[in-house]
Amino acid sequence: MPERSSPHPTVILTAEKVERRFGGFTAVDVDHLDIHRGEITALIGPNGAGKTTLFNLLTGFDRPDAGQWTFDGHPLAGVAPHKVARLGMVRTFQLTKVLSRLTVLENMRIAAPGQLGERLWTAPFSALWKRGEKENTSRARALLARFLLDDKRDELAGSLSGGQRKLLEMARALMVEPRMVMLDEPMAGVNPALKQSLLGHIVSLRDDGVSVLFVEHDMDMVHEISDRVVVMAQGRVIAEGTAREVTNDERVVGAYLGERFGSDLGETASALSGEGGGR
Structure with missing residues (x-):
């Protein structure tokens, strides 16, 4: 875990009694x-374990059967995804959601908030929105x-590689100048050459004061890069702490042993601690 000299941070996102059931x-x-x-x-x-489902709930892409959560003091249960983003909490997806038939630059500009040129009553008056459009560009x-x-800005987003699409989603x-970014498996499908670049970008988000929550198997x-780790199994949070603390937690080792039936404890602990491979 990277060393941090700042005092213990305040809580930006808190969730209580959040449940999601599918039938039984x-x-x-x-x-x-x-x-x-x-x-x-x-x-x-x-x-x-329920990680992506929890992501979907927290960002408004799914609705819970019970529970409440707040972001920076704002209650979010029942809030639509676009309104969650406006409040400063944005996410990416395990399967990238770029607009393939728009250029890379158009994908970027469409995400800018408060575009007067997109509103019916201001669209005919270019003097009202031209400056904002230039600033967004x-x-x-x-x-x-x-x-x-930047050298890909005029190419169709659909022509990008998987790793480049991940970078585009993050950019x-x-x-929207978020206060928190949620990344769902940012390394999935990314070739080794781009992994270090993505890692560096995630760290730079934190260095810029942005809180980051990411789902990852690597x-x-x-x-x-993690300051703190939360472990889920069977829909529940079973452990929290530093990466070293949770990988030495018997509940965590047991959860992974349950998935990898027949593995011995030494192999599982080695995988969790990052020795001998990441997955």
């Missing part, structure tokens, strides 16, 4: 969860340069 199956049953401001928090757990270009995509999320990545 309980996918999420989170009694309490706090995400700290200004930190990189990893959300890990075996396949089917400048901001988009700056972010694309930061994510090494596009920053167009334990090397979790150990390298």
Whole structure:
């Protein structure tokens, strides 16, 4: 875990008694969860632990059967995804959601909030929105340069590689100047050459004061960049702490052993600690 000299951060996101059931199956049953401001928090757990479902609930893409959560003091239960984003909490997806038939630059500009040119009553009056559009384009270009995509700005987003699409999603999320970014398996499908670049960008988000919550199976990545780790199994939070603390927690080892039936304890502990491979 990276060393931090700042005092213990305040909580930016808190959830209480959040439940999501599908028929007789309980996918999420989170009694309490706090995400700290200004930190990189990893959300890990075996396949089917409920991580992505929890992401969907917190960001408004799914509705819970019970529970409440707040972001920066704003209650979010029942709030639509676009309104969640306007409040400063944005997300990316495990399967990238770029607009394939728009250019990379157009993908960026469409994410900018408060565009007067998109409103019916102001659209005919270009003097009202031209300056804002120019500012959005400048901001988009700056972010694309930061994510090494500026030379792709006029290409269709559908032509990008999987890793480049991940970078575009992350850059596009920053167009709304969020206070928190949620990344669902940011390394999935990314070639090794781009992984270090993505890691660096995630760390830079924290350095800019943005809180980060990410779902990940790559334990090397979790150990390298996370300040704090939350572990889910069977829909519940079973452990929290530093990467070292949770990988030495018997409940965590047991959860992974349950998924990898027949593995011995030594192999599981080694995988969780990032030794001998990340997955």
